[in-house]
Amino acid sequence: MADISYTPTFRHVAWEDRKDRVEAAGPNGFNVRFNAIAGDLGQLSTAVTDIGTAIDATNAVPPPQPQRLSFTPSLRPTGLLSGGVWSYDRNGVAHANSLAMTGVANLTLPHGLRLTSVRVVGDMQRGSAHSVSGTVSLARTPIRLVVPAPAPEPLAVSDDFGSVGPFDLQIPVSAPRALIDTSVFRYVLTATFMTIIFGRMSIEAVHLTFASPS
Structure with a gap:
């Protein structure tokens, strides 16, 4: 069975009061950060699916042997x-x-x-x-x-x-x-x-x- 792993890619950089401006675009905007979170959740969903498939395979009844x-x-x-x-x-x-x-x-x-x-x-x-x-x-x-x-x-x-x-x-x-x-x-x-x-x-x-x- 192949190794199943999940490595998060999103790293949150804390905003600072009265220094950072809330904005949608740009490298520090909400869009970039939320898109990164969505990408991580997609990877996590794939890993969970792979785990479920591996568990189902271990629970499958083996074919009868002669x-x-x-x-x-x-x-x-x-x-x-x-x-x-x-x-x-x-x-x-x-x-x-x-x-x-x-x-x-x-x-x-x-x-x-x-x-x-x-x-x-x-x-x-x-x-x-x-x-x-x-x-x-x-x-x-x-x-x-x-x-x-x-x-x-x-x-x-x-x-x-x-x-x-x-x-x-x-x-x-x-x-x-x-x-x-x-x-x-x-x-x-x-x-x-x-x-x-x-x-x-x-x-x-x-x-x-x-x-x-x-």
């Missing part, structure tokens, strides 16, 4: 591709090294906020396998019990890991499904890894970014 939830998913094997169990090292990094693995993690998300993106950080190695592949997705499913169970609604999906090696995926969230409603939906993160032999995949961290609902 929030982030960071975690390593606790993946549970599920489905036909649950040929192995995700393991975790001392740093909490999730590892998959079976031929075909899929795991699901139930997430507790803040109700009423809006998801904007999913970031997944990890590593994928081919080893002696001819090919490896992986998929990471965030989805929601209705809480109500219906038969048959409805298919999960994808919010963010990525299988674009590029070449093998470290990856840092930035996955946008589908805008129509971005608003978190925990009264209607539960939210799950799914990771799938497939290889021929001796390939592996690890997930170091998942970052979910939220914004205000508006």
Whole structure:
């Protein structure tokens, strides 16, 4: 914030009885003196306005800042591709090294906020396998019990890991499904890894970014 200051310029020189004559014009007349006072009052008014603007700025509500939830998913094997169990090292990094693995993690998300993106950080190695592949997705499913169970609604999906090696995926969230409603939906993160032999995949961290609902 810029410095706000006011420096008066008017200096009154006292009149002397029976020496100074009262006059309108001239360097010692009323016009010059009153115009100087008016100029000082104008500067003072500007300074007061600047002070008010500065006070209003300090009282203004700052714009909402994005929030982030960071975690390593606790993946549970599920489905036909649950040929192995995700393991975790001392740093909490999730590892998959079976031929075909899929795991699901139930997430507790803040109700009423809006998801904007999913970031997944990890590593994928081919080893002696001819090919490896992986998929990471965030989805929601209705809480109500219906038969048959409805298919999960994808919010963010990525299988674009590029070449093998470290990856840092930035996955946008589908805008129509971005608003978190925990009264209607539960939210799950799914990771799938497939290889021929001796390939592996690890997930170091998942970052979910939220914004205000508006």
